[in-house]
Amino acid sequence: MPEYAAHEYDVLIVGAGGAGLRAAIEASAAGVSVGLVCKSLLGKAHTVMAEGGIAAAMGNVDDRDNWRVHFADTMRGGQYVNNWRMAELHAREAPDRVRELEAWGAVFDRTNDGRILQRNFGGHRYPRLAHVGDRTGLELIRTLQDHGIHQGMDVHMECTIVSLLKEGDRVVGAFAYEREHGRFKLFRAKAVVLATGGIGRAYKITSNSWEGTGDGHSLAYHAGAELIDMEFVQFHPTGMVWPPSVRGILVTEGVRGEGGVLRNKEGRRFMFDDIPENYRSQTADNEEEGWRYTQGDKNARRPPELLTRDHVARSIMREVKAGRGSPHGGVFLDISWIKERLKNGAEHIKKKLPSMYHQFKQLADIDITAEPMEVGPTTHYVMGGVRVESDTQMSNVPGLFAAGECAAGINGANRLGGNSLSDLLVFGKRAGEYAAKYAKENRLGEVSKAQIDEVARQALEPFERGGSGQGAFQVQHDLQEMMQDLVGIVRREDEMLQALDGLAKLWERARQVGAPGNRDYNPGWHTALDLTHLLTVSEAITRSALERKESRGGHFRDDFPNKDDAYATFNVVSQRGPDGEMQIRREPLKPIPAELKAIIKEMA
């Protein structure tokens, strides 16, 4: 009989980044009791790393902007396999969610007439990103945190969920350990909201912190939820590449939004060499026009550096493969050149991109106001995730909701920069609202003792093997290497089949993993328990990527390099079969209503 502390809530929220905090605030406001669980200390979640801004069509800088343009931009960026209803709700509601942050104390950068300033970003037709320098994520999470702690929610810091608990088909709670002493916690809840973020730690080169191990994806999957779009992983085009210890750390797209340009070692702005057909009419065809766009000229079209992330990442890979890359296997990103155009250019860069200046100066000995940065793609975001009902964010499992990165639909095959922070606000709020509603309409479920015993037993297994078992860090490392090499930016069937064999072996090793030491704040044990999640999402990514025999958005197949219209009609679903094996199937997209179709056509 395992020992545990028991807690009961109307709504349990797993994850305290932007989506989890926003959901917790909304559920608390609805008058239900809320427990908020976070893997790290409060305020440290990966949202803090978001840099560029929050996409919301407020039209403060360019009054031609409105939700319809934002909707069309999001659908185009996602290559039309998005959930159109989520894209619509997101575009309509984002401006209110941003203004609400201001009412809670956020201090955004301002326009000359005292309104919230908005900046250019890839794939957005008009300047749309509300921001605070290049530390928007910090502003967002701190605002939600400082507001949230006064709303009556219980916060469980440094607490990790190991399994969801069910009564019949319905999710009725979760089982967790707290890091400090490794003690168990049992949460019984009428509704559970997953807001656990991403999966970047499945790859070697990533912008994600240790937390991005796909917990929510995996917890949901093992509870019977459907995952969709798992083949769509976003490789952000600009991560740091040198020195080795910082490889993968994010360099904000805001650098390009402020006029930064990409060059190969020959000094050529290679992004002009390949502009996709569906963006040609919106993209500048000369450097002069691109510069004017970044400086607010409404008649100019945007420079090709601000094409969508999938395209920019592949263009960089092409240059590197062709031998035209920078010394350490990336390309050059140059913002210092704007000093030719702006007096006080160096000060302007420091003002607009303070944390980039700081990051390169301290970690790479590079002064970005004087010399170019070296950048290359880094695993950043997963478009795929828990399939949810668009308005309520409930999954196919009753009582189980998901929001933010671990939910899927809004982004389709590729997410636009800035749409993540707005997504987590819009759908975090909705998840909190509907989870509270569900909690009011349902009783607290029963959790069987057998279920708890089994989950606790599995969680403690690594200690039985101790130091003689497989090392958790080594298994994780080997998985990251393999996913990077075989299921990365450029994919091929034979390599992915090889990855499936590799995954089977890694699953076997993960079952033998051991943790030396005791339960007190023991990272070896924590990493051992994360492996199930990492392997589950890695398998879903690989199997889904095999199923999509075309190239679209974040998913690029060397053996099927073109987009295929036949594949524009469905999402790939991963779900646990009755035999416990992962099953993959195609789910047709819902037909898009005529009025939304008309918007897309009008904005083309």
Next chain:
Amino acid sequence: MVQQQATFSIWRGDSAGGKTVDYTAEVSEGMVVLDAVHQIQATQANDLACRWNCKAGKCGSCSAEINGMPRLMCMTRLNDLDLTQPVTVEPMRAFPPVRDLVTDVSWNFRVKKKIKKFKPRKPDNPDGSWHMLQGDIDRVQEFRKCIECFLCQDVCHVLREHQMYEEFIGPRYFVYTAALEMHPLDTEDRLPELKQSQGAGLCNITKCCTKVCPENIHITDNAIIPLKERIVDRYYDPLKKLFRMFRPKSEG
């Protein structure tokens, strides 16, 4: 660059006590202290406890004392340290140890909750928005850069040496209060608590906090001293005191 090795003396222990243990790590170009700790954790001591998240100086999780200086492990380059000597890595000393490099920082979260929250004036516009000029928010934005690493709390002698956790909120929460008090929209009054239960007077402006701030916030000059001045203005200015005696209902 030729690979070299360095010795790291890392404090291992818990609330019952502990000692530094020496580990050898391979050093490569550009490495930071957190890389060395991770390398040791992955290869020699799987149960070595440390906090970290972003690895880019943005989340404030990996605070520690490196060769006795409170710093972020992720932003401390090895080539800035003398590697001919062992590099000591110890937990923050102002907080109770949990295990190895992890300390119990929960006191900070409790303190924050006691500070009165943001209370904006009524919106200026029908859509719920406000008018604020960049020039009016520059100083608040400086304070809002804070990543809550608690290094300023760690180094502050009022907490570190004198353990006045009940009487004093520490530099971090003076910065937090300053950000609220100087927010152009805020209408709340936090000066009474600041003077009494939060101990603004206990700070004797030695500026240790400013020195260790990884975000280079001018904690003492821009946050603490202006708050002290506001307190002095209200409670100790003889002319204003006289003025208040005759106009008892006016606000300070």
